Amino acid sequence: MIEELYTSKQVELRNRARELAETVMRPVAAKYDVEQTYPWEVQHAIRDAGLSGVWIPEEYGGLGGGVLDLCMVVEEFSRACGGMGVGFAVNALGSFPILVGGTDEQKERWLPGIAAGEKLIAFGLSEKDAGSDAGSMTTRAEKEGDQYVLNGEKKWNTGGAVAAYNTIFAVTEPGRGARGVSAFVVEEGTPGYRVGKHEDKMGIRCVPVVEIHLEDCRIPADNLLGGQEGRGFKHAMITLDRARPGVAAQAVGLAQGALDLALEYTHERKQFGQSISSFQGVQWMLADMATQIEGARQLVHAAARTIDAGVKNITRMSAMCKLLATDVAMKVTTDCVQLFGGYGYCKDYPIEKYMRDAKITQIYEGTNQIQRLVIARALMREAASGS
Template sequence: MIEELYTPQQMDLGRRARELAETVMRPVAAKYDAEQTYPWEVQRAIQEAGLSGVWIPEEYGGLGGGVLDLCIVVEEFSRACGGMGVGFAVNALGSFPILIGGTEEQKERWLPPIAAGDKLIAFGLSEKEAGSDAASMKTRAVRDGDVFVLNGEKKWNTNGAVASFNTVFAVTQPDRGARGISGLVVEEGMPGYRVGKHEDKLGIRCVPVVEIHFEDCRVPAENLLGGVEGRGFKHAMITLDRARPGVAAQAVGLAQGALDLAMEYTHGRQQFGQSVSSFQGVQWMFADMATQIEAARQLVHTAARTIDAGAKNITKVSAMCKLMATDVAMKVTTDCVQLFGGYGYCKDYPIEKFMRDAKITQIYEGTNQIQRLVIARNLLREAASTGS
C-alpha cells in the first residue's frame, strides 16, 4: 500500500491484518483445507485483534471503517488463505442489509454482537433453482399475526452452519414479483430452522457452505428488515453492490499470495544450473502478473472509495472490479501453479490451494457473466441518457 493514498487507520488495519494472516492463518490454512472444518481459533484471533467489525459504524461497536477498510483487511487475510478471507467477509455480506434497510432498533440489536465478533451472520439469497435469477426464489414467508411463517430452503449459505444470524430473503407478496420479496433476520435455534447438506467444495474448504431448511419456521414480525414488506430484493441488490469489492479484494489477495509464493519458489529452484527466476521468460511472467494485480487492486480501491463517498450509481464500478479482479486471480493463480512445475500440482506445496480458492470468486455474488450483463446494461443506460 502506498502510504500517501490511505488514512493512518487504513495503514494500521493493513499492518494488523497482515500480521494476523501471517502468524495465525497461514500456519493452519492447509490443515483446515484438508479437514474442511471451520477454524474457530482464527475467528477468536480476529476477535481478539479487534478486527471483527471493521465496516460497522462506531455507534454499533464497530471500527467505523468503510468498504475500503473492509477490502484492505480481506485482501491481507486472503493472501494467506482465501477461505479465511471469505469467512470474514461474509459477515459484511450478511450485515449490510441490516445497515442498509434495518430500523434503528434492529441495528442496535444485531450489529453490536457482530462487531464484537461474538456472533457471525450469513446471507441467504440463492436457492437450488434460483441462482443468477435470484428473484425467482420460492422460499415463502406468510404473515400470521405477529410472526412470519417461513417455508422453503436456501442453497449455498456460506457460514450458515456456524452463524447465529442469517439474513434471509423470502417471498411475502407472491403477486408482486421482485417487489414482493422481503428480508428477515432468522436466528439460529428458532424452531423450524435446520442446517442441511454441507457442500464438499473445490476450494474455500474451511468455510461451511450449507443448505438451510425452513419448516414452518416462526420468525417474529419484528425481524422483518425495516418493518416493511417488499423491500428485500432491493436491499439485496444494494448489498451486492457494496459487497462485490470484498470478493474482488479476496481475489487480489489470492493473486498476490500466489505470486509471492511463485517468486520465492522459483528463486530457490535450480534448473540448467541457475535459478528458475533468473530466466527472462519467467521474469516477464512476474512483471505481467504484478501489473495485472496492481491494476485490479486499484480498481477495487476505486470502487470502494466510490461507495464510501456515497456516490449514487455504484453498480457498474462494483461489478467491474469484481469481474476484473477475479479473472486476474484465476489467471495469476493458474500461472503460478505452472511456475511450480509438477510440484505445483501436488498438495505438498501450498500453491494449488490458491488456484482452487480463486475459482469461486468468479462464481459467487453473481457470476462473471452476470457482472458483464450488469456492466453492459449500465453502459447502455448511460449512453441513452446522454443521447450518444
C-alpha cells in the same frame, strides 16, 4: 500498496490484519483445507484483535470503517488463506442488509454482537433453482398475527452452519416477482430453522457452505428488515453493490499470495544450473502478474472509495472491480502453478490451493457473466440518457 495514498489508520489496520494473517492463519491454512472444518481459533483471533466489526459504525461497536477498510483487511487475510478471507467477509455480506435497510432498533439488536465478533451472520439469497435469477426464489414468508411463518430452502449459504444470525430473503407477495421479496433476520435455534447438507467444495474449504431448511419457521414480525414488505430484493441488490468489492479484494489477496510464493520458488528452484527466475520467459510472467494484480487492486480501491464517498450509482464500478480482480486471480494463480512445474500440481506445496480458492470468486455474488451483463446494462442506460 502505496502507503502514502492511505490514512495512517488504514495503514495500521492493514498491518494488524497482515500480522494476524501471517501468525495465525497461514500456519493452519492447509490443515483446515484438508479437514474442511471451521477454524474457530482464527475467528477468536480476529475477535481478540478487534477486527470483527471493521465495516460497522462506531455507534454499534464497530470500527466505523468503510468498504475500503473492509477490502484492505479481506485482501490481507486472503493472501494467507482464501477461505479465511471469505469466512470473515461473509459477515459483511450478511450484515449489510441490516445496515442498508434495518430500523434503528434492528441495528441496535443485531449489529453490536457482530461488531464484537461474538455473533456471526450469513446471507441467504440463493436457492437450488434460483441462482443468477435470484428473483425467482420460492421460499415463502406468510404473516400470521405478530409473526411470519417461513417455508422453503436456501442453497449455498456460506457460514450458515456457524452463524448465529441469517439474513433470509423470502417471498411475501407471490406474483409480484422481485417486488414481492422481503428480507428477514432469522436467529439460530429458532424452531423450524435447520442446517442441512454441507457442500464438499473445491476450494475455500474451511468455511462451511450449507443448505438451510425452513419448515414452519416462526419468527417475530419485527424481524422483517425495515418493517416494510417488498423491499428485500432492492436491499439485496444494494448489498451486493457494497459487497462485491470484498470478493474482488479476496481475489487480489489470493493473486498476491500466489505471486509471493512464486517469487520465492522461482528464485530457489534451479534448472540448467541457474535459478529459473533468471530466465526472461519466467521474468516476463512475474512482471505481467504483478502488473495485473496492481491494476486490479487499484480498481477495487477506486470502487470502494466511490462507495464510501456516498456516490449514488455504484453498480457499474462494483461489478467492474469484481469482474477484473477475479479474472486476474484465476489467471495469476494458474500461472503460478505453472511456475512451480510438476510440484505445483501436488499438495506438498501450498500453491495449488490458491488456484482452487480463486475459482469461486468468479462464481459467487453473481457469476462473471452476470457482472458483464450488469456492466453492459449500465453502459447502455448511460448512453441512452446521454450521461
